[in-house]
Amino acid sequence: MSEINIVDAPPGTEGPGYFATSLDKVIGLARANSLWPLPFATSCCGIEFMATMGSHYDLGRFGAERLSFSPRQADVLMVMGTIAKKMAPVLKQVYIQMAEPRWVMAVGACASSGGIFDTYSVLQGIDEVIPVDVYVPGCPPRPEAILDGFQRVQDLVKNESGRRRHSDYYKDLLGQYGIK
Amino acid sequence: MEQTTLNNDIHVKLVEKFGEKVTAVSEPYGLLTFVTYTDVIHNVLLHLKNELNFNFLTDITAVHYPEKDHGIAVVYHLNNMVERVRIRVKVFIAEKHPTIPTATTIWKAANWMERETYDFFGVKFEGHPDLRRILNMDDLGVHPMLKQYPLEDPNRVDKKDEFFGR
Amino acid sequence: MNHNHPVFTDNDPQEELVTLNLGPTHPATHGVFQNVLQMDGERIVSGVSTVGYIHRAFEKIAEHRPFYQITPLTDRLNYCSSPINNMGWHMTVEKLLKIEMPKRVDYLRVIIMELSRIADHIICNTIIGQDTGATTTFLYLFQFREHIYEIFEEVCGARLTTNIGRIGGFERDFNEVAFTKINKFLKEFPVALKEFENLLNRNRIFIDRTAGVAEVGKETALDYGWTGPLLRATGIDYDVRVSDPYSSYQDFDFEVPVGTSGDIYDRYLVRNEEMWQSLRIIEQSLEKLKSEPKGIFHADVPEFYLPPKQEVYNNMEALIYHFKIVMGEIDAPKAEIYHAVEGGNGELGFYLINDGGRTPYRLHFRRPSFINYQMFAPMSEGMLLSDAIINMSSMNIIAGELDA
Numbered sequence: 001m002s003e004i005n006i007v008d009a010p011p012g013t014e015g016p017g018y019f020a021t022s023l024d025k026v027i028g029l030a031r032a033n034s035l036w037p038l039p040f041a042t043s044c045c046g047i048e049f050m051a052t053m054g055s056h057y058d059l060g061r062f063g064a065e066r067l068s069f070s071p072r073q074a075d076v077l078m079v080m081g082t083i084a085k086k087m088a089p090v091l092k093q094v095y096i097q098m099a100e101p102r103w104v105m106a107v108g109a110c111a112s113s114g115g116i117f118d119t120y121s122v123l124q125g126i127d128e129v130i131p132v133d134v135y136v137p138g139c140p141p142r143p144e145a146i147l148d149g150f151q152r153v154q155d156l157v158k159n160e161s162g163r164r165r166h167s168d169y170y171k172d173l174l175g176q177y178g179i180k
Numbered sequence: 181m182e183q184t185t186l187n188n189d190i191h192v193k194l195v196e197k198f199g200e201k202v203t204a205v206s207e208p209y210g211l212l213t214f215v216t217y218t219d220v221i222h223n224v225l226l227h228l229k230n231e232l233n234f235n236f237l238t239d240i241t242a243v244h245y246p247e248k249d250h251g252i253a254v255v256y257h258l259n260n261m262v263e264r265v266r267i268r269v270k271v272f273i274a275e276k277h278p279t280i281p282t283a284t285t286i287w288k289a290a291n292w293m294e295r296e297t298y299d300f301f302g303v304k305f306e307g308h309p310d311l312r313r314i315l316n317m318d319d320l321g322v323h324p325m326l327k328q329y330p331l332e333d334p335n336r337v338d339k340k341d342e343f344f345g346r
Numbered sequence: 347m348n349h350n351h352p353v354f355t356d357n358d359p360q361e362e363l364v365t366l367n368l369g370p371t372h373p374a375t376h377g378v379f380q381n382v383l384q385m386d387g388e389r390i391v392s393g394v395s396t397v398g399y400i401h402r403a404f405e406k407i408a409e410h411r412p413f414y415q416i417t418p419l420t421d422r423l424n425y426c427s428s429p430i431n432n433m434g435w436h437m438t439v440e441k442l443l444k445i446e447m448p449k450r451v452d453y454l455r456v457i458i459m460e461l462s463r464i465a466d467h468i469i470c471n472t473i474i475g476q477d478t479g480a481t482t483t484f485l486y487l488f489q490f491r492e493h494i495y496e497i498f499e500e501v502c503g504a505r506l507t508t509n510i511g512r513i514g515g516f517e518r519d520f521n522e523v524a525f526t527k528i529n530k531f532l533k534e535f536p537v538a539l540k541e542f543e544n545l546l547n548r549n550r551i552f553i554d555r556t557a558g559v560a561e562v563g564k565e566t567a568l569d570y571g572w573t574g575p576l577l578r579a580t581g582i583d584y585d586v587r588v589s590d591p592y593s594s595y596q597d598f599d600f601e602v603p604v605g606t607s608g609d610i611y612d613r614y615l616v617r618n619e620e621m622w623q624s625l626r627i628i629e630q631s632l633e634k635l636k637s638e639p640k641g642i643f644h645a646d647v648p649e650f651y652l653p654p655k656q657e658v659y660n661n662m663e664a665l666i667y668h669f670k671i672v673m674g675e676i677d678a679p680k681a682e683i684y685h686a687v688e689g690g691n692g693e694l695g696f697y698l699i700n701d702g703g704r705t706p707y708r709l710h711f712r713r714p715s716f717i718n719y720q721m722f723a724p725m726s727e728g729m730l731l732s733d734a735i736i737n738m739s740s741m742n743i744i745a746g747e748l749d750a
Contacts, residue, residue, distance in 0.1 A: 042378045042399070042400045043745060043746045044425035048505075048506055051495075054488040055488065069372075081400065084399055084400050084749075087370065087378065087399045090370055090371060094371060117402040117403070117407070119331055119333070120329075120330070120331070120333045120334075120403060120406075121317075121401050124333075124336065139507060208682055208683065213682075235568060236568055238686075243707075264589045266684065287569055288569045288570050288721075289569065289720070291720055292717065293571075315397065315750070316401060317398075325406060331403070331406050331409075
């Protein structure tokens with residue numbers, strides 16, 4: 001049996017019988033280790049995601065073994081694979097359906113920038129239709145890279161304010177994409 | 181060598197039946213190729229299927245030759261699985277009125293292949309039950325595989341020609 | 347749009363048909379296909395398939411790339427078994443250039459192609475298991491796909507989109523580790539595959555879910571252009587490896603498994619048996635390699651095969667060839683050619699027209715998934731929804747190959 005790792009407590013003040021820290025940090029800790037990903041897998045990167053979910057690499061170690069195929073319950077939208085222009089409205093619809101707080105990971109070259117497909121039919125990066133938090137390079141990225149990208153999302157989740165959705169910056173960002 | 185005698189037999193039989201309508205017969209890499217015309221293509225395919233045992237439709241596609249009068253070649257690949265022979269049939273049609281009879285009545289497989297060809301080249305298959313775009317978006321407006329259309333999205337603003345030496 | 351608008355109807359709800367929008371991002375479809383189904387309760391009355399959600403315009407890109415740059419495109423057709431696509435494309439060009447391949451290269455290619463066929467069939471068959479409720483099979487057999495990927499990594503450095511080999515052979519010889527890994531795989535995989543079969547082949551639940559579901563007759567299958575395991579499950583022994591041997595497949599002794607009724611159970615059995623046959627082919631190939639001269643991994647065609655980098659820096663002749671190949675100034679004949687290989691899903695064809703220029707004049711891929719899939723909607727009529735889902739997984743439709 002391997003050792004079971006437990007996440008470290010956030011920095012705070014400790015004394016006999018009490019522990020005090022800010023609520024944001026506790027919520028961030030809980031959120032970061034129980035993210036439910038929505039795999040929006042379209043092509044090759046989706047197959048590498050299957051490998052990431054499989055027993056060999058096991059995304060479950062990061063608290064994300066529960067895939068949520070319903071956008072309503074999902075926290076992280078993982079876009080894996082080429083998004084054609086025909087698919088773009090569908091992707092945007094899925095993003096709009098997700099509840100706050102929500103994060104987006106663009107996995108692979110195609111989702112990040114259109115990749116090698118600089119053609120009339122391919123969306124040149126999903127950041128043309130929805131905001132993206134983490135980009136994972138690779139064509140396709142190795143499962144390790146997907147895991148690394150996922151940990152970067154966790155970092156964001158840990159350190160972000162629980163009131164992000166009310167910030168002007170965030171509202172402006174969504175406004176640019178025409179999302180209310 | 182065996183392939184060539186077999187191909188000769190098929191050629192002779194086709195000429196017997198369709199005479200001058202079978203033209204430009206060649207044999208690149210052992211694959212019998214000939215050109216025929218829109219008015220007989222349906223009968224040619226039917227004859228190949230029923231009489232000469234080319235029971236399997238491998239593929240339908242098209243090629244665009246902008247400099248020719250009849251600039252769009254519709255290409256059929258058929259396969260005789262029993263005798264292990266393949267054959268290629270071509271029909272050249274005018275770019276302005278690209279119409280050709282459908283093959284869906286002979287093989288059901290032709291349905292999507294013809295829709296794809298229509299999508300890419302604008303070839304109208306007469307009698308096709310459901311001739312819509314298949315791969316591209318309905319509002320694309322052009323048939324993108326024609327040589328005059330560019331590969332890249334012409335609406336892109338983030339790519340400056342000067343950085344690509346154009 | 348107001349989602350809460352009232353619905354007024356005088357019809358009896360029992361007699362109403364429901365429209366079900368399956369896809370394009372439905373988890374059960376394992377890919378991006380949309381099927382708009384008319385449902386009567388659990389039964390499908392009619393369906394319309396919409397495809398093209400990841401259309402990337404491969405054929406248009408191919409008209410703008412020199413031959414060797416098209417290999418990465420073929421990777422992304424059927425990404426579950428990319429090496430077959432890569433080598434299919436290489437062999438097309440080699441046929442065009444009339445390159446005589448050394449036997450050793452052919453045998454090495456056969457090893458890689460059969461390994462990727464196993465990887466492809468593992469995905470399909472474990473997914474059938476998954477969709478009938480047996481997740482164990484998926485988690486268990488998937489590790490062996492990892493082992494196959496490790497072999498690919500050893501040979502070419504990549505796992506999934508391999509870009510393996512070059513026009514004219516391989517980029518480098520297989521190293522000792524690769525052979526060790528292949529031998530290890532040959533020893534371990536049959537045990538796991540046997541266990542996998544024990545779990546499913548005689549499993550009452552599995553048989554109930556799959557046997558007699560989605561039966562397809564021979565004539566219908568041919569009419570709809572089916573090839574590969576799907577066609578063989580109906581009882582027609584058409585395999586491009588046998589009918590049109592390429593890469594020295596005629597030197598190997600293997601059987602083409604066929605089914606009888608073309609139902610999902612038969613497709614599953616055919617794929618499983620093909621994995622056993624692939625193992626046999628790999629074993630024979632390793633045996634044959636022993637009598638071949640060592641160290642040959644490409645044909646002796648300096649005008650088409652990229653020279654090693656060391657040579658390019660130190661040797662004038664190699665530099666010239668390197669320049670000519672990279673600039674696409676190779677002397678290819680003006681011709682048209684059709685070459686087919688047996689892909690994971692069926693006959694994968696390359697129709698290439700070369701006009702002597704830098705790039706192909708036209709390149710068309712005959713993609714088995716695209717042609718196989720058009721039967722899905724018509725054959726779903728009258729089927730239960732849950733059966734249609736397994737039917738789709740047993741057809742092993744790969745979205746990348748479907749949409750190109």
